[in-house]
Amino acid sequence: MKILNVDQIRALDQSTIEHEPIAPINLMERAALAFVDWFVDHFPNTTPVKLFCGLGNNGGDGLAIARLLLEREFPIEVYVVRYARRESDDFMHNHRRLKLLTENIRYVEVAQEIPGLRHNELIIDAILGSGLSRPTEGIVKNVIDVINRSPATVVAVDIASGLYVDKPNAPSDTIVEPDYTITFQLPKLAFMLPKNSRYVGDWHIVDIQLHKRYIDLAPTPYYYTQSRDARLLLRKRDKFSNKGSFGHALLMVGSYGKMGAAVLATKACLRSGVGLLTVHVPKCGYDILQIAVPEAMCRPDGNPNVLTGTPDRGASELGSPTPADYAVVGIGSGIGQAPETLDMLKGLLKTLKKPMVIDADALNLLSENRELLKQIPPNSILTPHPKEFERLTQKWDNDYQKLDILREFAQKYRVVVVLKGANSAIATPDGDIHFNSTGNPGLSTGGTGDVLTGVLTALLAQNYDSVEAAVLGVFAHGLAGDRVAAKRGQIGMVATDIIEALRWE
Ligand SMILES: NC(=O)C1=CN([C@@H]2O[C@H](COP(=O)(O)OP(=O)(O)OC[C@H]3O[C@@H](n4cnc5c(N)ncnc54)[C@H](O)[C@@H]3O)[C@@H](O)[C@H]2O)[C@@H](O)CC1
Numbered sequence: 001m002k003i004l005n006v007d008q009i010r011a012l013d014q015s016t017i018e019h020e021p022i023a024p025i026n027l028m029e030r031a032a033l034a035f036v037d038w039f040v041d042h043f044p045n046t047t048p049v050k051l052f053c054g055l056g057n058n059g060g061d062g063l064a065i066a067r068l069l070l071e072r073e074f075p076i077e078v079y080v081v082r083y084a085r086r087e088s089d090d091f092m093h094n095h096r097r098l099k100l101l102t103e104n105i106r107y108v109e110v111a112q113e114i115p116g117l118r119h120n121e122l123i124i125d126a127i128l129g130s131g132l133s134r135p136t137e138g139i140v141k142n143v144i145d146v147i148n149r150s151p152a153t154v155v156a157v158d159i160a161s162g163l164y165v166d167k168p169n170a171p172s173d174t175i176v177e178p179d180y181t182i183t184f185q186l187p188k189l190a191f192m193l194p195k196n197s198r199y200v201g202d203w204h205i206v207d208i209q210l211h212k213r214y215i216d217l218a219p220t221p222y223y224y225t226q227s228r229d230a231r232l233l234l235r236k237r238d239k240f241s242n243k244g245s246f247g248h249a250l251l252m253v254g255s256y257g258k259m260g261a262a263v264l265a266t267k268a269c270l271r272s273g274v275g276l277l278t279v280h281v282p283k284c285g286y287d288i289l290q291i292a293v294p295e296a297m298c299r300p301d302g303n304p305n306v307l308t309g310t311p312d313r314g315a316s317e318l319g320s321p322t323p324a325d326y327a328v329v330g331i332g333s334g335i336g337q338a339p340e341t342l343d344m345l346k347g348l349l350k351t352l353k354k355p356m357v358i359d360a361d362a363l364n365l366l367s368e369n370r371e372l373l374k375q376i377p378p379n380s381i382l383t384p385h386p387k388e389f390e391r392l393t394q395k396w397d398n399d400y401q402k403l404d405i406l407r408e409f410a411q412k413y414r415v416v417v418v419l420k421g422a423n424s425a426i427a428t429p430d431g432d433i434h435f436n437s438t439g440n441p442g443l444s445t446g447g448t449g450d451v452l453t454g455v456l457t458a459l460l461a462q463n464y465d466s467v468e469a470a471v472l473g474v475f476a477h478g479l480a481g482d483r484v485a486a487k488r489g490q491i492g493m494v495a496t497d498i499i500e501a502l503r504w505e
């Protein structure tokens with residue numbers, strides 16, 4: 001699903017009006033109805049509602065919503081925040097219609113006119129929407145402060161008042177902090193960014209049938225991966241396939257004391273459809289890996305504790321191929337940062353041409369030796385968490401700048417970067433960014449990153465293109481986390497649960 005910028009959202013509105021065609025006031029009615037459909041599904045009509053609206057079209061939506069909720073017998077009070085002298089045409093139209101139903105419309109121009117808010121009430125925020133053009137001030141700011149201090153449940157129409165759709169707010173800005181945001185048609189870029197989470201709450205999209213062709217043709221670097229997008233990427237297995245059809249992957253993982261990371265990556269790789277898997281571990285990890293994961297072949301390193309890349313003598317007599325002979329190499333989970341391991345990484349980067357998966361300590365080694373970055377095989381997938389990415393690049397002032405740094409890095413080195421976190425952001429060598437929709441805070445626990453490395457390595461081995469592998473793998477990994485959360489909750493979740501919950505059909 002695409003994420004459009006604020007100018008495109010406005011143009012999409014116009015395009016719908018012209019091409020459907022539909023009168024603007026009827027489009028507003030459709031938006032209000034979609035909001036109300038969601039609302040009545042979630043709250044009983046015995047709940048007292050206080051609705052705050054502004055004077056533009058977000059306020060117009062609010063007035064239409066108020067009328068529709070009155071018709072559904074919600075006890076509702078409407079407060080028009082009169083911050084200016086001019087109302088939009090559709091606001092005026094809905095104002096006249098609402099007045100026919102109720103006299104209960106109040107105007108708030110000064111702080112004394114702001115009503116008290118109680119915990120058992122619902123607040124609907126329709127003060128400002130995507131038309132926000134400057135920080136909130138005066139009476140708007142006063143009302144927002146009261147809403148944010150109140151214990152009531154807050155539902156924002158389209159976007160929280162005071163939050164920009166696609167550009168950074170100043171830390172001093174006053175913005176509604178809703179429990180829910182019900183947004184029209186498309187997700188907004190602001191919703192994807194970690195620092196905005198309190199200005200978004202639990203958000204849902206409602207379909208208001210805006211012009212599909214406009215959306216299809218609109219250029220954008222931003223995408224949001226939902227279940228149907230992921231399903232389109234997933235390939236079915238051919239009836240006549242064999243284990244050779246799904247690639248032979250090599251994982252280079254583990255060190256003394258960190259063999260758990262190696263086992264997790266290995267198991268996840270096997271649970272993600274790889275044909276064959278060889279795991280290169282330091283000699284101390286040989287028994288551990290062979291016992292923990294009998295499905296994997298094991299190539300012990302000559303070094304007892306860390307990876308050097310040189311197979312143990314016995315293993316080399318097996319005639320094992322070199323890393324370049326495998327369909328893909330996944331490296332990083334639990335490898336530590338020993339000088340020998342750095343030398344191994346340098347050697348790999350010199351010889352490997354196919355995309356690799358690079359994670360954890362392999363990324364930390366790269367950030368200590370940035371001159372190696374340009375040697376990463378094109379279309380490799382890097383999976384840093386924000387701290388690792390900061391070490392690879394620089395500090396950022398806000399989440400929008402972080403996205404710019406992310407995009408520039410992926411383009412410069414021609415790699416796919418999975419920046420992990422809520423709504424993991426996947427940057428492609430072409431400059432696109434795909435935000436993931438699955439996952440939950442239960443995933444913030446040791447080992448889940450190793451699981452992702454295994455998943456991505458398996459997908460590359462099966463010949464998925466790197467962007468597809470990253471988008472699909474991150475989605476499936478998060479979805480597995482959501483399954484675990486539904487079954488046993490977020491807090492008790494461990495990485496092994498994620499592996500067990502992976503599903504590919
Ligand atoms: N664009 C679309 O696709 C649709 C938009 N609709 C609604 O229309 C909204 C956008 O409406 P508008 O463009 O009228 O904009 P708003 O209702 O967000 O804002 C109204 C006006 O307030 C002024 N303003 C901006 N920042 C302000 C501030 N900080 N303090 C005081 N005044 C400020 C601006 O002049 C702006 O035009 C959407 O959020 C949505 O609720 C829906 O009705 C249907 C579809």
Ligand SMILES: [K+]
Pocket residue numbers: 058125126127128129156157158159160161
């Ligand atoms: K709003």
